[in-house]
Amino acid sequence: MPTLTIDHLNKSFGETQALRDMTFSVGEGELFGFVGSNGAGKSTTMRIALGVLSKDSGEVYFDDAPINDDNRRRIGYMPEERGLYGKEPLLSQLVFLGTLHGMDKSAAKRAGAELLEQLGLGERMDDKLDDLSLGNQQRVQLAASLIHDPDMLILDEPFSGLDPVAVNVMSDMLRERANRGVPVIFSSHQLDLVQRLCDRVGIVTKGHMVAE
Template identity: 55%
Template sequence: MSTGHTPPTAIHVEELTRRYGDLVAVDQVSFTVPGGQMTGFVGGNGAGKTTTMRMIMGVLGIHGGRVRWGDREITTTDRRGTGYMPEERGLYPKQKVREQLIYLAQLKGMSASEAKGEVTEYLERLGLAERMDDTVESLSLGNQQRVQITAALVDQPSALILDEPFSGLDPAAVDSMADLLREHTARGVPVLFSSHQLDLVDRLCDRLVILAGGQVRAEGTPDELRQGTALRYRVVGVSDVGWVRDVLPDGGGGGRVLDVDGSTAVVELAGDPGADQQVLDRLVSEASRRGGLRELAPIITPLSEIYREATA
């Protein structure tokens, strides 16, 4: 693959604002998309994700705030070197897949021979080798999505702004796409993509930005976002573990019992490291008197729960 454009150290979105009459669709939104990382942009319909992406790309005017490309203001040239996948897909339905992608790559400055090689390689990796000479309209929606993704990636862009890139893709295509994006982050490219698939965002992203009502409600790495959530443990005993209620009676003793079901219980700790360790030690000690433990492990808070709490 070609070396492509030089990526910025980061894209900084600073207090971006967009109004439609009296409606403030994006309200002083600020976040950073670091170079070499995938940043997931999540939020419900109407949260302002697409509008924010359009302002970053200069498709919509900015009513307040700015976008910085590293340590300077973003330029038209920077935007031209960015791989952008908009909400409205921009393919020509009656044109052949490879022919169209080569044409789009040439518009971005690639030579015909270089474009042909890059396009062919991307289509092969995304499972479209046998459909290269078919028209776009003859493809399924999922395969059209793969073509659109190729159009955004083919010239080795300096940054990637992708609006719902995984929509309509089967699991194998998702994995192929994720591998391609990681190759771009490996050369320092900042990647911002929106998605409604929270489990996918949780699995792929280095950072998350949660948007609701046109405002950023939370931002950070998955671990940083989980720091504010309750610390829960799964307790699995050799036999019935109803005895956990003796260790944590009625919410006392440094935590509370959330559930007991036969040999499995879920407990929530208070969040004080010293006190939490004492509770864990008491659980282990009591378990040794009651037949032993099969498992005592923390429960990772799912992104869906973090999202619900941030947008409530």
């Protein structure tokens, strides 16, 4: 399985420097918690790693190679701004997202149905996303990040707004992926959860990693 290395990233928005020599790495099978206040630079770092934002300087390495459009396809990403389709049935949009990652339709359907079952939504596969509670919508968003069986997971505030049962379900799935060797990085404000779940924690202040 690959590793993710963030190497001296810098990023400014006008006069505001969002990242200052941001540097850390996440290894095979590791759950890495990314902690900091709002505006600390967590989401900016993740978006640069995913190619959503450009960097001013520095580099992102995926398995020791500079990250590019090809190896980004091997990453599962859960953005803080959830991006699924409210009027579409759950399984059909997971199948659609799977095919975007290069899966054939039948394989995507099997994987989507299995993930929804694991997440406790097996009986709601044909429901529209808007008919679900916020917590269940986030379970579907996790399924969307896992549909193509990624080699790495990057999750931005995946536990935000979840009830305790949903937190446990999501925690178990992330730990199970890490046990398979998948590097997992996620940001969170819930320090007790980070402490319980993570192998390592990085603390970010004003765009800089101040402690690991």
